[in-house]
Amino acid sequence: MPKALKFRTHPDGGFNRPGAAAPTSGPSAVDTPPIVAAANDTAPMPQGDAPAPTGRQLRMARRIAQKHGIKVKTDLEAVEALRQRGIDPFERSNMLQLVPGQIGKDGDPQVPAVSRQAPPPAPATPVTIxxxxxxxxxxxxxxxxxxxxxxxxxxxxxxxxxxxxxxxxxxxxxxxxxxTPMFATKSEFIIQQADAASAGATGLGGLFSGTGLATQQDSISVQSYLLSRDALNRLDDDLGFTGHFANPTIDPLQRLDPQASRDDAYKLYKRMVEIGYDPTEGVIKMEVVAADPAVSASFSQALIDYAEEQVDQLTARLRADQMEGAMESFAAAEQRMLEAQARSVDLKERVGVGSAIAEESLIYSQIGAIETEKRAEQARLEQLLSNPRPQQTRVEVTEANIARLEAELDGLRASLTGTDSGDGNLARATAELEVAQQELVTRQLLLQQAAQQLELARIEANRQVRYLSTPVPPIPPDEATYxxxxxxxxxxxxxxxxxxxxxxxxxxxxxxxxxx
Structure with missing residues (x-):
């Protein structure tokens, strides 16, 4: 009695030869039962040393049997039925019949040209599980x-x-x-503008005076300057920035090579100095990192000093130009006023009168008095002449008085009208004095305007002044930050x-x- 053979299921649903490795992955390794279904358990199997067909061969055999119109229930029955008809289901030519396009010359599917006699199947042995x-x-x-x-x-x-x-x-x-432990010194400073009340500024521009909105551009400029190469060069010259970071006690990743270029030093500077500007509050926040807390604080204080100098230089030229122009205008107006005043004094000294108006008033009063006296003498003369036998002496005296008064009147009128040829006539002196006085008044008005402009320029210059306030000064830290x-x-x-x-x-x- 031949020994019963045991088969394992193939991942495709067929059988493997005894001793074949079982599948370890895929859906068939978990979901498919390891033993063949009961429908195949009683099917006849090959005897002796004949190799057992694989699952794929059994399926192909069943498909060939269906192609030839053979009705079977199991794959092994299909193999046996085909062999009984003289068809080897495992021959390659028979398997090619299932491939589309394999058609013979007469239009029928290709079949084996020669029918081979298959060896008789071995008696079936039931699989025991x-x-x-x-x-x-x-x-x-x-x-x-x-x-x-x-x-x-x-x-x-x-x-x-x-x-x-x-x-x-x-x-x-x-x-x-x-x-290497690194110490970071943090500080904050604000760039402020002069107060509008103290500077005398008025109008809409004074609303934002002293706020962050008024100095936003200045804050950005200072921030850019502190991160520039010029600030690095000044800090290196004053406190030895590159020499501090070239110290051999610093670890190699943070240490600066003594032979490093300025570009490498600038990269290190931007990494160790962080500056940020808050536009909502107008505050510039700065953090300076160094291997020693005291050195870090000194670096931070030096940068704040540089920022203060830069803030002062931002408006120094504008303030200087404003003040210089206003002072030049005031000086010119003052000089012209002094010249007009000197001409008026010289003219008065040359004419010999202090005031032309007062002199004219005096002359007109004298003329009035003489006219009154002349009319009185004329009345007395008429009274004397009305006498049938007037006294000749009194008539002559009265006529002489009238002639003298007329001569005085002519002299006074000549001094007023300038009819006489002389430089001392009052009309010319009065005209020259009036012109000189008018020019003096004009120069005085211009001098007042120049003084007002100078004051406004001074106020504007004071308003343009920027100063740096440090609400958070740099203080050395006690513990390492990095x-x-x-x-x-x-x-x-x-x-x-x-x-x-x-x-x-x-x-x-x-x-x-x-x-x-």
Whole structure:
């Protein structure tokens, strides 16, 4: 009696030869029972050393049997039925009948040209399956799946340890044991403008005076200057910025090479000096980092001094131009007023009168008095002449008085009208004095306007003054600010983990695309 053969299920649903490896992945490894269905358990199997057909061969045989109109219930019955008709189901030519397009010359599907006599099938031997064997096969499959999972998990842990854990460990060693402690000095300062009330400024421009909106452009300019190469050069010349960071006690990653170029020093300067401007409050915040707290505070104070000088220089030229123009106008107006006053004094001295108006009034009063006296003498003369026998002596005296008064009147009128040829006539002197006096008054008005302009220029110059206020002065810290070991280590872990995740996802996608 031949020994019973035991078969395992193939991932496709067929049989494998005894001793063949069971599938360890795919849906058939978990979902398909490890033993063939009962419909195939009693089917006849080959005897002796003949190899057992695979699941794929059995399915192909069943499809060939259906193509030839043979009704069977199992794959093994299909093999037996085909062999009884002289058709070898495992021959390549018979399998090609199932491929579309394999048509003979007469239009019928190709069939074997020569019918070969198949060897008689071996007597069927029932496959015996017990519960212990079934459980053992299931446990073996489960152990194989668990082994694969453990191997994959071990490979994943290895890759994570090498590409994520090791770099993170190196970063932690650097931050905790190698990195030089750095001290950061923080300070804040504000650029303010002169108060509108004290400067005398009026109008809409005074609403924003002294606020951050009025000095926003100046704050941005100061921030740009403190981050410029000029500030680095001044700080290096005054306090030795590059020499401090070239100290051998600083770790190599933060130390500046003594032979480094100015570009390298400038990169280090921008990394160690951070300046930010808050436009809502108008505050400039500055942080200066150094290996020593006292040095850090001195660097910060020096930068604040540079900022104050820069603020003063921003409006110095504008204020100087305004004041210079106003002072020149005032000086010119004052000089012209003095010249007009000197001409008026010279004219008065030359004419010999202090005031032309007063002199004219005096002359007119004299003329009036003489006219009155002349009319009185004329009345007396008429009275004397009305006498039939007037006294000749009294008549002559009266006529002489009248003639004298007329001569005085003519002299006074001549001095007023300037009819006589002389430089001392009152009319010319009066006209010249009036012109000189009018010019003097005009020069005095212009001098007053120049004085007002000078005062306005001074007020505007005072309003343009910017000054730097330091609400938070630079104070040396007690403890080191950098490095932040824990935060930097966590950040390094996240960075390396993200890089590993992106690379692994990219490799998996490329592998799937290539295999597909």
């Amino acid at each position: 017990d519960a212990d064997h079934r459980a053992g096969e299931i446990m073996k499959i489960q152990r194989d799946i668990a082994k694969r999972r453990r191997r994959r998990l071990a490979l994943l842990v290895t890759r994570l340890s090498f590409f994520v854990g090791l770099p993170t460990l190196i970063a932690a060693i650097y931050y905790y044991a190698i990195a 490095p932040r070991s824990f935060e930097n280590t966590v950040l390094a872990f996240l960075i390396f983990a993200g890089i590993y995740l992106m690379v692994s996802l990219t490799a998996a996608i490329l592998k799937e695309q290539v295999s597909g």
